[in-house]
Amino acid sequence: MRQLRNILRLGIKELYSLRRDVVLLILIGWAFSVGIYAAASGFSVDLRNAAIAIVDEDRSQLTIRIRDALLPPEFKEPVLISFPEIDPGMDTGTYSFVLVFPDGFEQDVLAGNQPEVQVNIDATATMQAGIGANYIANIISQEITRFSAELGETTSLPLELVTRFAFNPNLTSSWFSSVMELINNVTMLTVVLTGAAFIREREHGTLEHLMVMPVSPFEIMMAKVWANGLVIVVAVAFALWVVIETMLKVPIAGSIPLFLLGTTLYLFFASALGILLGTIARSMPQFGLLFILIVLPMNLLSGGETPLESQPILLQSFMRLVPSTQFVSFAQAILYRGAGFDIVWFEFLTVTLVGLALFALAAHRFRSSISTGK
Known part of the structure; x- marks a missing residue:
């Protein structure tokens, strides 16, 4: 119970710290509202008004x-x-x-x-x-x-080809781009929030203050995970119900609570990745470079921007183990095709197991950085 109380209190401290960071608050608000709306309505691959x-x-x-x-x-x-x-x-x-x-x-x-x-x-x-x-x-x-x-001419083909477009009958690009923008923002904002929170502690000297308190590195990490994860889950729910469904009129076929459950599991992985990058980087500029080298390619290759099947076989095999690919897979299955838990359970399991492994690695790196001061 003492450990849970510590995690709760440290998480509340994280929320107070985030409340004072105006830049990050603006970034979160923009990413899950105007950013999604602009990506869906401002950029379209549909053919319109061609001369x-x-x-x-x-x-x-x-x-x-x-x-x-x-x-x-x-x-x-x-x-x-x-x-x-x-x-x-x-x-x-x-x-x-x-x-x-x-x-x-x-x-x-x-x-x-x-x-x-x-x-x-x-x-x-x-x-x-x-x-x-x-x-x-x-x-x-x-x-x-x-x-x-x-005119009674016989020009019929030997077969009649009937095409039916499932899940998006009018081929409306905003249906796809809005949800994909949301998925990409979940990964990027979660990594940025947790990584920035860790580096902010180090730059302000408050990390050393935490370590002399009766709290463990595990409690510090879990506090950052649940606090920043809560912010992202609330933002995702707002984006789905208000921006995507209400403003953009995109029909959601499946269960939003089920998608939020899967998002919560995925946030555990993304938060652990942010903490791991935060322990490696010594400053925010270094963190930004690591973000560009790791997170952006992970988003591009996860199947949201380019089809996974069009990638080389070796790269496909590797990306199928990355939780961002599983996140895109079950998000599309739930939100587009109305899939239930019986269909997406394997993706949920994969995301959870890899997230736990990465969290253990981040915890080990966190303890090492504290003991060595590097």
């Missing part, structure tokens, strides 16, 4: 139908231009896409030939270029099929 022009040398009913099918919000209203206007329009960035329909296009379609349509794309924006090219190809294919069917 498109058409060189229609056929001027047939079919080309008019294709032109009318290029609709907002993906495309602006198509502009009819002549062939010599293509290069100046692309060079000045006036048009992102230019379609060229050759003379006799409709006749070739009805005759069963395969006429070519030239699609000029401004690929300086590579993501928009790829998405737009797929949109245009699908629109042309659909309009040709419908036009031929209305």
Whole structure:
């Protein structure tokens, strides 16, 4: 009971210290509110209002139908231009896409030939270029099929491909980016808070004061873990219910309490990592360098920014043991697909075991740094 009281009191001291750190409070408030909202609404990979022009040398009913099918919000209203206007329009960035329909296009379609349509794309924006090219190809294919069917032509394919998008039927990028921003912020803010708290104790000389008190290194570490973890859990709950669900209108498929439970387990690992880096670094600039070298690559390779399957096999095998990868995995399973505990229990177990191992390593490093003064 004495040990629990010490952990509780030291944790309350941490909360009071954090309350006086205005910069960190602003950082936490920004990261779990404006930062998430800005990442979801300010950056989008969706195709919106792309400028498109058409060189229609056929001027047939079919080309008019294709032109009318290029609709907002993906495309602006198509502009009819002549062939010599293509290069100046692309060079000045006036048009992102230019379609060229050759003379006799409709006749070739009805005759069963395969006429070519030239699609000029401004690929300086590579993501928009790829998405737009797929949109245009699908629109042309659909309009040709419908036009031929209305005229009784047999242009049907040997199979009908029906595509169904699960969990995000409209392919709204904000549904993905908002949750991924939240997940990344959990890792970064937890490491920063615990590491900064440890270094702050050392720089202010209060760490030595703690060590002459009847408290153990374990109690000091646990106090920092629960205090900073509590702040992050409250911020995550606020971000999910207020920013993501209410403001951004992102539907949460699964149980938020289950996700918060998994987040709590993950915070144990992230806090231990912050303390470990805090024992290695001698100042905040050194801590910042370690953060860049370790935490940022860990976030990038955890599957939230780049698919895990696209990484080299050896790197995949290593990253599957890192709790940040398991955190991304069960977060997506719960929040996107509505998974229950029976599905995510293995990720919970992995995060817990690795977190305990890292906490033991951080505790050993903490005791060594106290005894040697390094």
